[in-house]
Amino acid sequence: MEVSGFGSHVSGHLVLLRLRDQIYPGGDSKNHWPTLGLNTLKWAKKQGAVCGPAHSGLGINTFNNELPNYEIPPYNSIGANEYIVDVTHTVPGPQGVLVPAIDFISTGDTWPVAELNMWYHTLNCGFRTRISGETDFPCITGSRVGVWRSYVRQINTLDYNQWCLGIQEGKNYVSDGMSHLFDLKVGGALMGEGASELKIDGPGEVNVTLQASALVGTEKQLTIESLFIGDGSPDDLIPWGIENAKRGNSQEVYLEIVRNGYVIDSVLLPTDGQVRSFDFKIPLEQSSWIAARIFPSSHTNPVFVIVDNKPIRASKKSAEWCRQGVDQCWKEKSKSYDQREMEDARIAYDHARKVYDGIIADSRVD
Numbered sequence: 167m168e169v170s171g172f173g174s175h176v177s178g179h180l181v182l183l184r185l186r187d188q189i190y191p192g193g194d195s196k197n198h199w200p201t202l203g204l205n206t207l208k209w210a211k212k213q214g215a216v217c218g219p220a221h222s223g224l225g226i227n228t229f230n231n232e233l234p235n236y237e238i239p240p241y242n243s244i245g246a247n248e249y250i251v252d253v254t255h256t257v258p259g260p261q262g263v264l265v266p267a268i269d270f271i272s273t274g275d276t277w278p279v280a281e282l283n284m285w286y287h288t289l290n291c292g293f294r295t296r297i298s299g300e301t302d303f304p305c306i307t308g309s310r311v312g313v314w315r316s317y318v319r320q321i322n323t324l325d326y327n328q329w330c331l332g333i334q335e336g337k338n339y340v341s342d343g344m345s346h347l348f349d350l351k352v353g354g355a356l357m358g359e360g361a362s363e364l365k366i367d368g369p370g371e372v373n374v375t376l377q378a379s380a381l382v383g384t385e386k387q388l389t390i391e392s393l394f395i396g397d398g399s400p401d402d403l404i405p406w407g408i409e410n411a412k413r414g415n416s417q418e419v420y421l422e423i424v425r426n427g428y429v430i431d432s433v434l435l436p437t438d439g440q441v442r443s444f445d446f447k448i449p450l451e452q453s454s455w456i457a458a459r460i461f462p463s464s465h466t467n468p469v470f471v472i473v474d475n476k477p478i479r480a481s482k483k484s485a486e487w488c489r490q491g492v493d494q495c496w497k498e499k500s501k502s503y504d505q506r507e508m509e510d511a512r513i514a515y516d517h518a519r520k521v522y523d524g525i526i527a528d529s530r531v532d
Contacts, residue, residue: 168220170244170305173199174206176502177248177495179220181272181300182210183330201504203248204255204514207267214260216269216334218295221302222246223276223405225498226284233279233461234286234427236487241495246271246284248499250491251514253293254521266293269334272300274314274342275307278405278462286427289455289468290484291525292477294362296467298333299340314406316340319349319358336362336467344408345380345419345463348441352448352456352469365472366450372471374446376458378421381439382408408437411463423448424457426480435460452530453478482529489522 167188169180173196180203190209192198200206210217225243228235241247249268256264273281288295299316307313317339318332332338337358339347350357353372355364364372411419413434422432423446431446448456453476455468470478479485496515503511 168302169199169203169206170220172196172206173201173504174203174248175244176201177203177499178225178246179244180206180210181218181220181298182206183216183333184213184327185210185215186213200507201502202507202511202514204252204257204267205507205510207252207255208257211257211259211265211267216330218268218270218272218298219246219249220244220272220300221275221306222249222272222284223278223280227277227280229277231279234283234484235279236483238487238490238494239280241491241498245276246281247495249284250288250488250495251518253288253295254518255514266295268295270296270298272298273340273465274299274406275302276405282465286424287481287484287487290426290478290480291488291522291529292479294336294468294470296333296336296338297340297465298338312343314340314342317346332358339464339466341464342407344383345411345460346378346441347421347458347460347464347466348377350374350376350458350466350469352471355469355471357467357469361470362468363470363472365475368474369449369451371447371449372456374423374448374456374458375444376466377441377443378435378458378460379439379441380408380411380419380435380437380460380463382412382417382437406462408460408463411460412437419460419463422459422461424459425450426454427484452476452480454480477528479525479529481532482526483532485522485525485529489519489526492518492522 190199222245224245225247226239228237252267255267257267259265299314301313319337353364418434420432421435422429453473457468459465
């Protein structure tokens with residue numbers, strides 16, 4: 167279910183997968199639902215739901231084409247807005263065990279830089295939110311279902327419940343269907359297995375392997391580069407897609423390895439549909455996350471490399487960006503919370519501020 171038009175939708179629409187009960191207790195209309203997104207998430211997570219924001223870039227888009235960037239977005243719409251707060255929380259699951267309030271961040275419907283910028287900064291703070299594909303048809307796009315997808319690794323059979331859990335566990339990559347990133351491994355740790363984690367004793371190099379393919383179609387799209395030189399309107403942009411990934415007039419795209427939000431290595435990949443194997447040597451000085459992408463056509467989930475048992479605190483600037491985001495989100499969203507939930511909201515936001523303050527203090531200056 168998507169929380170769209172219910173109480174907490176103002177602070178960001180939520181996607182709730184694996185719900186057993188789809189009606190919030192206390193009534194049969196939208197008017198009795200929580201206005202604080204975290205309260206909706208608490209209800210869903212008690213059922214064992216897999217949760218994340220929808221059309222994430224709405225409200226967190228600055229139309230800055232740098233990735234990552236450190237502009238504070240307005241937090242004034244219905245995307246991953248309250249996410250900046252909710253990602254810091256754990257809530258009781260079905261057995262009362264604390265679980266993350268947010269499992270994934272949706273991508274594919276809105277501005278790719280905005281979606282990835284939010285995700286990268288929270289990954290740099292040590293949160294392990296996964297990435298998911300989304301086609302909000304026919305609201306965000308009226309073209310078709312499946313413009314943007316999650317490809318979840320499953321064994322032997324297709325199963326919806328296991329597909330949802332695969333999103334939660336990061337067994338998926340996201341794609342427009344025209345490029346693919348198979349079996350990312352870092353030091354032998356396979357993305358989505360064993361908490362997607364590799365532990366090493368100290369700084370050094372790790373081996374990154376994967377298979378990749380890409381195929382350019384005939385669909386013409388407004389590119390990100392042309393948008394920034396005034397050749398078109400943001401309303402005309404198909405944000406993600408293989409056409410936006412091509413290098414100029416060539417028939418090649420870059421396969422990139424991302425470490426803590428920055429491209430650390432890349433190779434040109436022909437767009438002939440052939441599956442090729444790749445091997446990279448990536449240096450690490452501290453606990454980090456590593457992913458692969460063909461921007462903006464596909465992206466893997468991360469593998470988390472833990473160095474000397476230290477948590478990921480990859481960027482003080484990322485933590486400061488998140489901390490400022492909490493205040494900006496409060497400035498915008500506190501106006502939408504019901505008075506009966508205002509104390510819950512204050513507690514939730516204060517918790518997020520304290521968490522980010524602690525991460526700032528622990529993070530390496532960059």
